[in-house]
Every structure is written in structure tokens, then in C-alpha cells.
Amino acid sequence: MSEMVEVIVDDQTFHAEKGSLLIDLLIKEKVKVPYFCYHEALGADGNCRMCMVEIEGQKRPQIACDTFIKEGMEVRSKGENIEKVRTNILELELINHPVDCPTCDQAGECSLQNFYMDYGLHDTKITIPEKEKGLKKVDLGSNVILDQERCVLCARCTRFTDKITGTHELGIIGRGDHAKVSTMPGKKLDNPYAMNVVDLCPVGALTSKDFRFSQRVWFLKTVESVCHGCAKGCNIYIDHNKIKYQDDVIYRYRPRRNDEVNGFFICDEGRLSYKGLQENRQHEIVLDNEVISEDEAIEALKDLVKKYKSNITVIIDANLYTEDIEAILNFSKEIEANVCAPLDIYRDEDFKDDMLKSAQRAANYKTIENLSLETKIPEKCELLINFNHPGKFEAERSIDFRTHQDPDAAFILPLASYVESSGHITNEEGITQHCQKALSKNDPLPTVIEWLEKVSV
Ligand code: SF4
Ligand code: SF4
Ligand code: FES
Numbered sequence: 342m343s344e345m346v347e348v349i350v351d352d353q354t355f356h357a358e359k360g361s362l363l364i365d366l367l368i369k370e371k372v373k374v375p376y377f378c379y380h381e382a383l384g385a386d387g388n389c390r391m392c393m394v395e396i397e398g399q400k401r402p403q404i405a406c407d408t409f410i411k412e413g414m415e416v417r418s419k420g421e422n423i424e425k426v427r428t429n430i431l432e433l434e435l436i437n438h439p440v441d442c443p444t445c446d447q448a449g450e451c452s453l454q455n456f457y458m459d460y461g462l463h464d465t466k467i468t469i470p471e472k473e474k475g476l477k478k479v480d481l482g483s484n485v486i487l488d489q490e491r492c493v494l495c496a497r498c499t500r501f502t503d504k505i506t507g508t509h510e511l512g513i514i515g516r517g518d519h520a521k522v523s524t525m526p527g528k529k530l531d532n533p534y535a536m537n538v539v540d541l542c543p544v545g546a547l548t549s550k551d552f553r554f555s556q557r558v559w560f561l562k563t564v565e566s567v568c569h570g571c572a573k574g575c576n577i578y579i580d581h582n583k584i585k586y587q588d589d590v591i592y593r594y595r596p597r598r599n600d601e602v603n604g605f606f607i608c609d610e611g612r613l614s615y616k617g618l619q620e621n622r623q624h625e626i627v628l629d630n631e632v633i634s635e636d637e638a639i640e641a642l643k644d645l646v647k648k649y650k651s652n653i654t655v656i657i658d659a660n661l662y663t664e665d666i667e668a669i670l671n672f673s674k675e676i677e678a679n680v681c682a683p684l685d686i687y688r689d690e691d692f693k694d695d696m697l698k699s700a701q702r703a704a705n706y707k708t709i710e711n712l713s714l715e716t717k718i719p720e721k722c723e724l725l726i727n728f729n730h731p732g733k734f735e736a737e738r739s740i741d742f743r744t745h746q747d748p749d750a751a752f753i754l755p756l757a758s759y760v761e762s763s764g765h766i767t768n769e770e771g772i773t774q775h776c777q778k779a780l781s782k783n784d785p786l787p788t789v790i791e792w793l794e795k796v797s798v
Contacts, residue, residue: 346412351419357410364392364405372418375427375456377434377543378495379406382605383504389434389495391456393426394418402426427460435465437473437518439490447545449558453493473518481511482529483609484536484550489521492546498522498538505606506696508532522546534696537606540595551613552593556582564777565597567766569660569759570611571692572701574768575603579615579760579779589780591615591760602772608698615760621746623755624786635795638754642740642796645752646676649724649738653678656718658729659687659703662764662776665789666708669728672793678726681715686732704759705766728789729756742792755786762788 344359350372357366362385367374377389385406393402397415402423405416417423434453442448475489499511499522510530514523524530530538539549561580568575576597583589594615596607626638633641646653655673657666659682673680684706693700703709709716718734725736729744741750744758763778787795 346410346414348410348414348416350416359410359412361410362406363394363408363410363414363416366410367394367405367418373459374405374418375431375452375460376406377452377493378497380497380500380541380605383497383500383541386496386500389493390430391427391434393423393430395420395423424460427456428463431456431461432463432465434493435461436467437475437490438493439469439472440465445491445545446548446553447491447542451545452543475521479523480550481524481547482531482535484613485530485538486548486550486553487522488546488548491544492522493544494520494522495543497541497543498547501538501541502530502532505537506532506534510535511538533608533610533694533698534606536609536612537596540605549593551616556580556592561592564779566760566776566779567704567768567774568594568607568611568614569704569766570608570614570702571699572704572706572769573603573697573699574704574766574772574774575599575607575611575697576774577607577611579777581760581779583781588783590619591779602768602770602774603697606697608696610692610698618744618758618760622758623743623746623753624784626754627750628752638752639796641752642754645724645738645740650677652721652723654719654722654725654736655680656725656727656730656732656734657682657709657714658731659684659706659709660759660766661705661728661789662759662762662766663705663708663773664764665728666705666712668790668793670712672797675797679715679719681718682709683718683730683732684709684716686730699769701769704768707767707769707771711767742789744786754792756792757786757788761785 345356346359348355348357355370364379374392376392378386387404387407392405394405395417396403442454477488479487481487502508502511510524513520515521536549539547561582563578563580566577566579568577576599578595578597579591580593581589581591594612598605625632628641655678657669687703688700689702690700692698722736725734725739727741729742741753742756743753744756760779765773765775767773
């Protein structure tokens, strides 16, 4: 077992593992210390020099990201001396930076901007024409755009492609003022996790082609949710906004740290999956090519249930929340229907990798397995009630509850998508996680539970 020792930081006593990194303790205990290059997933690089602290017995300030905890260590993270050191380092960082925050996409969530407000506020000795210029819009590939002038050369992005994906597309070329992040000539950033470099970049040097300049970040509202792209259940933040006179829409997904599930990252496909979620939505109730009212639909559904009473099959999508699945099971019992949830359709071996992506593309398939639901559809099926399952099934009549349009559906009832309601899903490792409701639409669609309350016979 590792030895725990006492460390004093700014007169407060903490306990930490002997030999662990001082910066990890400071981050964990929320001691304010600026840093660019250190990242808990990438380790220390020691290149930005921003994380300086004073340590009793040491002549000069030390970088916290390369200092190992010792018994009785006394650390000062604030005070005139150390703040002057940080101001000077920041001034160096800013020599070639364009300092054009109002036009930068990172404004509002930029470490450089925040540190300048905390420790900078110095009078610049460099005029704009004296600054080394860089390229403003380099398409690195995989939806990532580089602004060379805004880069602080922290090497987080290059270390990500070296240490995390092992694809080595990015490097820093040149020396001194001419040092730049780049791909090899003729090569592109090209791996299924590439867009994580945008979150890793502490400044506005790397932006996502998908999100850049679409919203000022301070207008966005954020909820905590879980990606539904596969059964891994990566934790995400959903950033959304409702602009005046428009509807509430999602602008981006960002990874949310969960060491038990996805660590710090998500895959690019999951990150962009919000787009498909918002396209081709089903908004109207349609029966045999005619738009009908909700009351007419409820009546028609009840008539069909009565007519086919002896042979009804209910089909469940394995992406639905557990709460929805339970409500469907209760409804099925009420109408004495067979229940099944075919799982084969979700299997995608080409998607799978050894980092996060799972071959099982249904977010809540584990719940279907745990409930031991039938996965084979009965041979003879007269009335089929499908709750958003993507498969195509033969039946005399069908009722389809759908989040998205389905040109083959004769009787279709629109459903709220998972971001328009809340609930739980259980990932492939059996971890149950909660998804908050993100969107409040102008014309909200009913959830599964709301529909079932309306049609309950
Ligand atoms: S582009 Fe961003 S992450 Fe990469 S080295 Fe520059 S500042 Fe760091
Ligand atoms: S690995 Fe799966 S759950 Fe994670 S972000 Fe990608 S699609 Fe979503
Ligand atoms: S975070 Fe310590 S040197 Fe950059």
C-alpha cells in the first residue's frame, strides 16, 4: 500500500501519496494554480512553466507538475513573489499571441484569458506589428482547425496523438518564435478520436469545424448526459441554447470525465451524433398518409388493440430509457401482448475498437438482457406496436412510435428523443447512469411514458 504523507499548502494541511505529483494534489484540493501543458490524462511535460509554486527550502520557484510529494513539504501557491513570476511567464507566453479575444471562439472558456485576468494585466512591451505571424485557419483534418497565432505550444494536442491514440499525426516544427504545431506535409489528422484535441487545447488555437463561431459559449446552457452512440455509455455535457424566436437546439457534445467509463474522452462519431438526433424528426401523427389529431390517434390505437387482442406484439428499442422500458412492459401486460427486443440489428463489428467504441450500438441493451426479454419476433404477428426499434418487421397492421421519420410507417406517432426527456441507461459493463433532460422544445413531443398514459386502455 502506498504511503500517505502530510503536505502543507498555504498553511493548510493535506494528505497525499508520497511520490505523487504535487500538481495533482493542488488540482484535487482546488488550490488555484495556473497551468497549460499538464493534463491528468497526458501527464507532465514541463514546457509552459505556468504552474510555478514556492517550496520551503528551495532557492527558486518550482513547477508543480514535475515536483513529487515528500513528507512535510511546505508549499506556497500565492503571494507577491510567485504571482510576479507567473506574470512574467505569462508575458512571455503572450509575446506572439494576437490578443484578439473578442474575435476568438474560445473566449469565455480560455485558460490564457483567465490567467491574464488573474496574473497578467501587464503593459505589453511588444506592438502588434512586431509579433510573429502565423496561419489563421489551417485545416488539420477530422474537423479540427488550427490558428497558429493563438497556440501556446503546450503540446497537449501532439501528446494526445502520441500517447492516447498512438497515431502520431501532430508535431511541433521549427524553433523559438517560429515553432508551430503541424501535421507532416501532405498528411492529415485522421483518427476516430481526433476532435478531443479541441477540448484539450487550453486556448483558441484548435477549434472544431462543427462548432466554431456558431455560439458564444456564455449563452450556452449545459446538462450532464450519456452518449447513446454505443453501449459504452460515455459521459457527456450537452451544450444547448434557445435563441429568441427560435427553438431550443444542441450546439455540441463535449466529453465529461468519468474514470470508470470513458476517462476524459469520447469518440468523434459519438460527439457528432447530436446532429442526426436533430434531423428528419417526426412531428405529426400520421395515419394512412393523413395527418390526424392526438384524440383521433388514441381512438384509432385503442380500436386496433381491441381488434387484434389475441395477437399483438410490442417491440422495444434497446436505446430507450429503463423507465420507458418498464412503462412499455406494464402496458404490454395490460393489453396481453408479446414483448420482444431484437438485438442483432445493433451489432456493428466495424465500429468497435480497443479504446472506447463498442460493437453493440444500443445504449441500453444491457437492461434488455438483464430483463431477459425475448429477442426473437414471433413468426405470426397480426398487430405490431413498435417503440422506436430501427428494424423492419412483417405484420398485418403496425403502429410505430418514432422519434424520426419512417416513410414505411402507415400509422406513426412522434416521440421525444432522449435529449428531450430524462432517464437511466445501463452500459455494457453494468454501470447505470442518469441522463438529464437537455432540450425544452417549443412544441414538445410526448415521451414514451406520456404516450402510454394517454393510450392506457
Ligand atoms: S494547438 Fe493548442 S493544444 Fe496544441 S500545442 Fe497549441 S495550444 Fe497546445
Ligand atoms: S464510444 Fe460509444 S458511447 Fe462513447 S462517445 Fe463513442 S459512440 Fe458514444
Ligand atoms: S503545467 Fe507545469 S510546466 Fe506546464
